[in-house]
């Protein structure tokens with residue numbers, strides 16, 4: 001790093017030391033982002049029928065912007081993002097059926113964006129099968145994927161990722177709160193379009209215990225594997241093992257499972273309905289969702305006199321990766337991430353965690369957890385196509401290793 005880059009980082013650290021508590025501070029980052037609201041285009045919710053083939057996007061988390069027939073056996077779905085420029089997360093989700101049994105070639109056209117996700121199929125919206133690589137083609141540079149589908153009268157969901165919409169977050173928090181007396185559920189506030197931003201307070205701590213971890217997820221709508229990892233991680237903290245009970249006696253756990261419910265339900269590629277990547281808004285909180293969560297979290301931590309040790313933000317990207325703080329950032333649990341990742345590696349066969357530290361250069365949650373609370377901020381990234389049983393296994397191990405480390409501290 002040269003000195004020109006170093007100067008603003010030193011300045012930023014100086015700012016951070018003076019504001020690690022009370023109300024949300026605002027922060028200057030070396031690479032600022034303009035997160036003022038931008039226009040988005042809503043997809044039209046509708047259904048189409050050509051030659052006995054029916055397609056629709058009339059369900060939560062759907063994304064389909066058009067449909068047409070190309071020839072006797074080929075049909076095309078058009079998909080476009082909520083606005084541009086945007087991260088290349090070419091998310092699609094629609095439902096298709098045919099009046100008669102037939103094989104078709106279904107093209108998905110992404111409006112000058114590359115194909116990204118392995119298509120997943122489901123008849124019931126709950127049980128999913130990823131398409132085999134022999135069942136679809138993507139031509140480099142064509143912005144088109146071609147899926148070979150067998151259709152019949154049963155509606156078939158074709159989706160970039162499994163459908164886990166805001167109703168899933170609600171069902172999940174309801175079921176946890178109703179089955180554990182030590183969990184309180186609340187609404188932190190509303191999204192820009194009025195959806196609830198849910199919050200769980202997991203509190204079985206003994207009198208006087210103030211240590212706390214914060215878990216957030218789903219700022220980015222298509223990042224379903226990260227959201228699944230978050231659920232498995234939290235559920236491991238709630239079980240009846242000695243380790244979990246001991247951890248809960250000494251640590252408060254705050255969970256915000258879905259920060260961008262509008263973007264999720266509307267099938268967005270990346271942004272909220274303000275047209276902004278929420279994970280660039282952790283400086284001035286110009287978007288409703290970021291502001292709601294930050295205000296709620298900071299006030300809650302202050303009111304309960306908590307000390308946030310770790311802030312974990314669950315995402316997914318092309319591969320499993322951990323975005324961590326650089327070693328010059330001395331959090332309340334300095335050294336945590338190195339020992340934690342070593343523990344995860346030890347506990348899993350043939351797995352080597354990909355640690356990608358970078359400094360506090362952008363207004364993202366990882367940096368904010370450190371600046372606001374002095375916490376160890378970590379972005380937990382799961383691969384888009386990481387096998388779901390491994391997503392689960394690794395999340396459970398990650399929860400165990402975190403608990404061991406913090407209980408023994």
Ligand SMILES: [Zn+2]
Pocket residue numbers: 220223315316
């Ligand atoms: Zn993400």
